[in-house]
Amino acid sequence: MRMPQPLADAFNHQITLELESSQAYLQMAAFFEAKSLKGMAAWMRVQSEEERLHAVKFFDYVLDRGNHVRIGSIEAPAADFDTPMAVFRAALSQEQRVSESIASLYKSASDAADAASFPLLQWFLEEQIEEEATVSEIIDQLEFIGSDGGALLLLDRELGTRTATTNEGA
Numbered sequence: 001m002r003m004p005q006p007l008a009d010a011f012n013h014q015i016t017l018e019l020e021s022s023q024a025y026l027q028m029a030a031f032f033e034a035k036s037l038k039g040m041a042a043w044m045r046v047q048s049e050e051e052r053l054h055a056v057k058f059f060d061y062v063l064d065r066g067n068h069v070r071i072g073s074i075e076a077p078a079a080d081f082d083t084p085m086a087v088f089r090a091a092l093s094q095e096q097r098v099s100e101s102i103a104s105l106y107k108s109a110s111d112a113a114d115a116a117s118f119p120l121l122q123w124f125l126e127e128q129i130e131e132e133a134t135v136s137e138i139i140d141q142l143e144f145i146g147s148d149g150g151a152l153l154l155l156d157r158e159l160g161t162r163t164a165t166t167n168e169g170a
């Protein structure tokens, strides 16, 4: 059952946004690599992969509905950061932007009475709550750490233990 075109356009926009997020996280990984904060770099790489999986999840959904996929142009990510804190703050605002976009996608689906889209969008709404919470926690921890280099290295080590998620429900 095909989606009405405006709704398909909104899903295509979301695919582009998830790819943009993926690029942004990869760029953030480069910042941490350059600082030899290997754990944070690894965390960002995993996050970048996860965003790509999100894009593909929307991609598959649009195709399954019989609509056309049109990936939009991807904006160059921010690349100049001063501190790990600045990077994670940028990550949080990016996640907030994505959350808003999914909420508006949900509204478009509601307005179009396209109930078939609800379960997927529900999954993403929950995913966004989790992602914002995770990044906020890291920001809180960085605040405690302040200029304590030893504590920063401990957090770096901890974040490096993150492994790729299975993206259950995909």
Ligand SMILES: [Fe+2]
Pocket: 018, 021, 050, 051, 054, 098
């Ligand atoms: Fe995402």
Ligand SMILES: [Fe+2]
Pocket: 021, 051, 095, 098, 131
């Ligand atoms: Fe995300």
